Amino acid sequence: MGGEVLYDGWCGEPIAWARLGDPVIGREWTEHGWVAVTDRLSAAEAFRKYGPITELVVGRNRGFESVTYGATKFVSRFVDPRGTGLYDDTVVVVRDPARDNHECPVCQAAPGEQCMSKKKQPCGTHSKRSQGRSRWEIEQADAAVRKAREEAEAAERWQREMATPPIRGAVLEVKRWMLTEASDDADRYTVEWTYANRTVQATAGSGERVFLARNEYTSGWHVICGQPTSTRLPCRGGGAGVPCTARHKPGLHLREDSSWT
Numbered sequence: 001m002g003g004e005v006l007y008d009g010w011c012g013e014p015i016a017w018a019r020l021g022d023p024v025i026g027r028e029w030t031e032h033g034w035v036a037v038t039d040r041l042s043a044a045e046a047f048r049k050y051g052p053i054t055e056l057v058v059g060r061n062r063g064f065e066s067v068t069y070g071a072t073k074f075v076s077r078f079v080d081p082r083g084t085g086l087y088d089d090t091v092v093v094v095r096d097p098a099r100d101n102h103e104c105p106v107c108q109a110a111p112g113e114q115c116m117s118k119k120k121q122p123c124g125t126h127s128k129r130s131q132g133r134s135r136w137e138i139e140q141a142d143a144a145v146r147k148a149r150e151e152a153e154a155a156e157r158w159q160r161e162m163a164t165p166p167i168r169g170a171v172l173e174v175k176r177w178m179l180t181e182a183s184d185d186a187d188r189y190t191v192e193w194t195y196a197n198r199t200v201q202a203t204a205g206s207g208e209r210v211f212l213a214r215n216e217y218t219s220g221w222h223v224i225c226g227q228p229t230s231t232r233l234p235c236r237g238g239g240a241g242v243p244c245t246a247r248h249k250p251g252l253h254l255r256e257d258s259s260w261t
């Protein structure tokens, strides 16, 4: 063979030739300018060379868009098979931007899928289809739903975690944020008791006894006043070096711990 001068814009296969000695049948615009050609690939030749037609794509106005012989897709009009009898209607796909890009608001067909009639049979594209949600809008809506669900799950996890008291013997860290920027600088306390108002009594390594409460926004632990406001509830006031200003009843003693829920 040889003498190829033009190639298909999609698959890159040769579609026109200029061979010395053969009669010129016309001219084609190529990367080298206008070239006299002696042969063009025809639909019948493509059929023989690449295989039977597996897809013929036409526009809404029935203009030729592409044809696939076997597994080789061409966009060149030389191999437009219409009128050749080389295919049947089952391989014809009508390119339809409304169908490709929009969900159908009538039958809910997804973008790219064919519309369905009321009898659940494939049917022509419903006229309102281009008013349906676009692929982009569907993606955005899905992302919003996913985000809302993740946030709800995170909030639930947080609530659960905040409602779960630490076990006795657990070590809690209290950041010394007042004194230093260093974030790993923390006082460590061992939990001894937990109380109904989400507070704990804990002991430092030095033996010092403190009451701690958890900040429900940062989840960090901080030192609180801890004096009894009843036999079950330590006072949550004070902390971080600020003395509690509440007046506490003398003579009360904390007696028991309780569930946090």
Ligand SMILES: [Zn+2]
Pocket: 104, 105, 106, 107, 108, 109, 114, 115, 116, 125, 126, 129
């Ligand atoms: Zn529809």
Ligand SMILES: [Zn+2]
Pocket: 225, 226, 227, 235, 236, 237, 238, 244, 245, 246, 248
């Ligand atoms: Zn207090």
